[in-house]
Amino acid sequence: MASLDEVCQKIGYHFKDSELLTMAMTHRSFSAVNNERVEFLGDSLLNMIIAEALYLRFPDVDEGDLSRIRALLVSGKTLATVAVEFELGRFLRLGAGEKNSGGQRRASTLADAVEALIGAIYLEAGFEVCRERVLAWFAPRLVSLNPDASHKDPKTRLQEFLQGRKQPLPDYQLVETAGADHQQTFIVSCSISLLKSSVSASGSSRRKAEQAAAEKVLLALKEIE
Amino acid sequence: MASLDEVCQKIGYHFKDSELLTMAMTHRSFSAVNNERVEFLGDSLLNMIIAEALYLRFPDVDEGDLSRIRALLVSGKTLATVAVEFELGRFLRLGAGEKNSGGQRRASTLADAVEALIGAIYLEAGFEVCRERVLAWFAPRLVSLNPDASHKDPKTRLQEFLQGRKQPLPDYQLVETAGADHQQTFIVSCSISLLKSSVSASGSSRRKAEQAAAEKVLLALKEIE
Numbered sequence: 001m002a003s004l005d006e007v008c009q010k011i012g013y014h015f016k017d018s019e020l021l022t023m024a025m026t027h028r029s030f031s032a033v034n035n036e037r038v039e040f041l042g043d044s045l046l047n048m049i050i051a052e053a054l055y056l057r058f059p060d061v062d063e064g065d066l067s068r069i070r071a072l073l074v075s076g077k078t079l080a081t082v083a084v085e086f087e088l089g090r091f092l093r094l095g096a097g098e099k100n101s102g103g104q105r106r107a108s109t110l111a112d113a114v115e116a117l118i119g120a121i122y123l124e125a126g127f128e129v130c131r132e133r134v135l136a137w138f139a140p141r142l143v144s145l146n147p148d149a150s151h152k153d154p155k156t157r158l159q160e161f162l163q164g165r166k167q168p169l170p171d172y173q174l175v176e177t178a179g180a181d182h183q184q185t186f187i188v189s190c191s192i193s194l195l196k197s198s199v200s201a202s203g204s205s206r207r208k209a210e211q212a213a214a215e216k217v218l219l220a221l222k223e224i225e
Numbered sequence: 226m227a228s229l230d231e232v233c234q235k236i237g238y239h240f241k242d243s244e245l246l247t248m249a250m251t252h253r254s255f256s257a258v259n260n261e262r263v264e265f266l267g268d269s270l271l272n273m274i275i276a277e278a279l280y281l282r283f284p285d286v287d288e289g290d291l292s293r294i295r296a297l298l299v300s301g302k303t304l305a306t307v308a309v310e311f312e313l314g315r316f317l318r319l320g321a322g323e324k325n326s327g328g329q330r331r332a333s334t335l336a337d338a339v340e341a342l343i344g345a346i347y348l349e350a351g352f353e354v355c356r357e358r359v360l361a362w363f364a365p366r367l368v369s370l371n372p373d374a375s376h377k378d379p380k381t382r383l384q385e386f387l388q389g390r391k392q393p394l395p396d397y398q399l400v401e402t403a404g405a406d407h408q409q410t411f412i413v414s415c416s417i418s419l420l421k422s423s424v425s426a427s428g429s430s431r432r433k434a435e436q437a438a439a440e441k442v443l444l445a446l447k448e449i450e
Contacts, residue, residue, distance in 0.1 A: 036287065036288045037280060037287065037288050038280075040276060040280065040288040040291050040292060041276050041277060041280045043276075044269075044272045044273040044276035044277075045273055047269045047272065047273070048270055048272070048273040051265060051266050051269035052266060052269075052347075055262060055266045062262065063261045063262050063264065063265035066262065066265050067265060101408070127352045127353070128352070180326060183326065183331070
């Protein structure tokens with residue numbers, strides 16, 4: 001394993017407790033004392049810190065879209081790219097079998113290590129320092145976010161997809177409303193010329209059902225493309 | 226709506242910004258300015274605060290069990306009972322229809338209001354004050370937790386269930402292992418005398434697959450009981 005000082009350099013936080021850092025860098029295949037528990041803690045911190053950042057950054061975006069943007073930011077894929085930027089693979093302590101099978105390049109192992117580091121920084125330095133670090137790591141990704149562009153809602157994305165292909169716009173139909181007056185479920189179908197059958201989805205409002213149906217259609221289009 | 230001072234009394238936190246508290250108590254059926262966004266924030270805080278409390282309280286419990294205990298503590302059901310203790314239903318601002326259909330007693334609405342309060346306290350007073358409040362609200366529930374009793378793992382619960390009914394112990398069989406050497410998926414079946422067919426489940430280790438299978442059997446037993 002490369003020196004732990006190097007990890008600290010890369011992540012911009014200097015651990016006083018080298019055992020804590022070592023634990024965060026230890027995969028379960030290496031030792032019973034590993035990063036799984038501290039990763040559980042780090043995962044919840046990451047979710048919270050990103051939730052707040054998005055809440056403050058996008059005052060007009062509703063909670064459904066906030067949640068969708070967050071899911072992108074804290075996905076295993078994004079975390080693995082953060083880990084690659086820090087070259088965490090070089091510092092991970094893996095069991096022999098895990099090492100031989102390329103565990104230090106495995107996206108899930110790398111993502112877990114990032115979350116473990118977040119948990120470890122919190123345990124040593126507290127919330128404010130941890131948040132400051134996470135926001136610094138995610139700054140380029142947070143800055144480039146635009147909820148009106150890459151994170152448009154599914155209906156908008158579907159419309160633009162069809163317009164780009166000179167196709168007619170989707171047709172949304174209310175199929176059914178079920179449930180008591182003020183706790184209704186709406187079922188909406190969405191038909192487009194590119195798909196033979198229409199796709200239905202439900203939601204707690206007509207708008208939400210339409211968005212869910214559009215999302216399903218987008219998925220179906222991905223499959224046939 | 227009853228006076229907001231009363232809410233502050235009940236929850237043990239006095240909001241300086243009464244608009245923030247009002248927003249947290251406002252259901253989407255009442256106004257476009259409602260508690261949905263701040264609930265998104267509060268949800269992530271609650272998850273994090275409980276994750277930390279469990280991490281510190283149970284140093285020997287693995288992340289799977291921590292996650293399971295947390296799911297219980299932050300469930301809609303638990304949050305609704307917290308809301309009932311605070312009598313939040315009396316303070317909620319609901320649209321007319323929602324009010325007439327008993328929205329102030331709806332578990333999901335009550336649970337959302339608790340999460341919204343957590344988010345609002347954080348926004349006004351910061352992390353430490355918010356954590357201190359949440360831990361105070363959950364203290365009785367955290368104290369009564371015993372991961373060796375009510376939160377035993379599924380295999381243990383299934384075994385005890387069967388022993389209590391003088392039934393033979395479950396039979397776990399490894400059905401299949403799939404995937405590359407160090408990223409295997411294990412498929413395990415679990416048979417018990419009370420169910421005609423065996424139940425299968427998968428996991429990243431044999432132990433995890435067995436636990437998942439036991440959990441499925443417990444669910445199936447609940448359905449036939």
